[in-house]
Amino acid sequence: MLSGKKVATLPWLLGIAGLIPFVGLAGVVVLSLPGWQGIALQAFLYYSAVILSFLGGIHWGVAMSLDHESSHHFSSRMVVAMAPSLLAWPALMLSPQFSLLALMTGFLLIRLYEAQSDSVERLPAWYTSLRTLLTVVVVVSHLSILLLLMLA
Known part of the structure; x- marks a missing residue:
């Protein structure tokens, strides 16, 4: 899976396993x-919103455990930690096409930040x-549904 890097099997x-609902x-x-x-x-949209919010939680934990409260890293990471939830929740109130686009964009943006x-x-x-692989599969899943909706 990884060349020259220690593999953490459980994560x-x-x-x-977390890709099973997406695919x-x-x-x-x-x-x-x-x-x-x-x-x-x-179900796909709800699961996508939950997982996108979960990714924000990862960065909340990183900020709390690795960054000093008065540092720029802490402040920026805390803001980034909240952004996925603030994108995912309203995305569920949009049309399916816009919801898919918003959620997919959120996954791409958090990956770029990481x-x-x-x-x-x-x-x-x-x-x-791991996150690169997961993001590729998640984005392809969103795109496959989006393409179907656009062609319908």
């Missing part, structure tokens, strides 16, 4: 009958590879 297993629900939306599509789409050097320094070495 990888849990991360991959499974996207599959149901894309491949099933209309009645099931609506239920699966709603790729910055000050984040990389504060996160475990295995985290970057």
Whole structure:
């Protein structure tokens, strides 16, 4: 999975397991009958919002445990920690297309933030590879549903 980096098996297993609802629900939306599509789409959006909010919580914990309260890193990370929830919650009140776009954008933005050097320094070495993989699958899942809705 990783070249030259220590692999943390449990986070990888849990991360991959966390993809099951994204991939499974996207599959149901894309491949099933209309009645099931609506239920699966709603479940997908709710799960996406919950997981995006969870990613913010990771950075809240990083700020509390690794940054001094008076530092710029602490302040900026605390603001970033709140942003996913403040994006995810109202996204659930939008049309499905805009909700998918908003949530997908949130996943991409938090991943870009995590790729910055000050984040990389504060996160475990295995985290970057895991989050990159998870983000790619999550974004592709959002895009597959979005494409279906745009073509319908």
